[in-house]
Amino acid sequence: xxxxxxxxxxSAALRTQSAQAFHFxxxxxxxxxxxxxxxxxRVDRNGFPLRASDGHPVDDLGRPVNxxxxxxxxxxRVLRDPDGQPLPPAPRTRVCVKAGREHGFTAHxxxxxxxxxxxxxxxxxxxxxxxxxxxxxxAALTGYCYRGRKVFCVTYYDTKVRC
Numbered sequence: 001x002x003x004x005x006x007x008x009x010x011s012a013a014l015r016t017q018s019a020q021a022f023h024f025x026x027x028x029x030x031x032x033x034x035x036x037x038x039x040x041x042r043v044d045r046n047g048f049p050l051r052a053s054d055g056h057p058v059d060d061l062g063r064p065v066n067x068x069x070x071x072x073x074x075x076x077r078v079l080r081d082p083d084g085q086p087l088p089p090a091p092r093t094r095v096c097v098k099a100g101r102e103h104g105f106t107a108h109x110x111x112x113x114x115x116x117x118x119x120x121x122x123x124x125x126x127x128x129x130x131x132x133x134x135x136x137x138x139a140a141l142t143g144y145c146y147r148g149r150k151v152f153c154v155t156y157y158d159t160k161v162r163c
Contacts, residue, residue, distance in 0.1 A: 024052075026115030026122045026156065031143070032136035034099040034127050034153035037062035041155040043125070047094035047109055055158065059090040060098070095155050096127035103152065105129035111144020116163035123157040 024033070024040050033041040037060055040052035049058050056064050063071040063079070069089040071079045079087045093101075100107025110128040114121050128145035131152050140150035 024156065025117035026124050030136065030138060031126075031134050031141070031151050031154050034095045034135070034155050035102060036095055036155075041095055041153070043095050043155045043157055045157055047096055047125075047155070048092050049095050057092070059092050061090045063090065065089065065092065096125075096153075099127055099135070099153050100129055103131075103135070105131050105152070107152070108145070108149060109155075110146045110149060113144060117158070119162060121159045121161040121163050123159060125155045125157065126151045127153045127155060 036042070037049050037058055038051050042050045042052040042055065044050055044055075044057065049060070050056060051058050051064065059065050059069065059071060061071075064074075066072050066076065066078070069092060071087050071089065073079060081087055094109075096107045096109050106129060108128045109125050112123050112125045114123055116122070126143045126145055128143070128149040129152050130148065131140045131150055134140050134151060135153040140152065143151035145151055
């Protein structure tokens with residue numbers, strides 16, 4: 001009787017637990033993360049790198065950047081060299097595209113799926129290509145890829161939608 005009465009709460013608890021079972025919330029399978037300048041593969045809606053902890057845009061070197069792409073400190077002030085000149089901006093490359101360049105294939109963001117993570121809907125995105133192996137060395141899987149492409153690595157986008 002308790003299982004029936006508390007079934008909804010139990011199933012919600014299990015969903016939350018299983019969604020956090022592997023290397024980042026919502027990702028349950030063995031494909032590794034796409035290479036990212038700060039570690040966890042958080043991206044904005046266009047696939048550019050964000051700092052996982054707070055969603056702040058970062059360049060390909062992992063430095064926080066402002067709207068102009070200039071590297072900034074924790075207070076948002078432009079970083080300067082020893083002579084007081086602003087440091088030059090580094091590129092900001094889409095995470096999936098950079099993975100493809102670094103590993104010798106043309107990368108595509110194809111399909112995605114969604115999970116509830118930390119009270120928000122998280123969009124998990126397959127970075128796909130005509131590859132035989134995933135970034136972690138296992139055989140590539142179709143996943144949510146199209147036109148014969150297979151999953152190489154994964155990224156995620158945190159939406160503002162509550163769950």
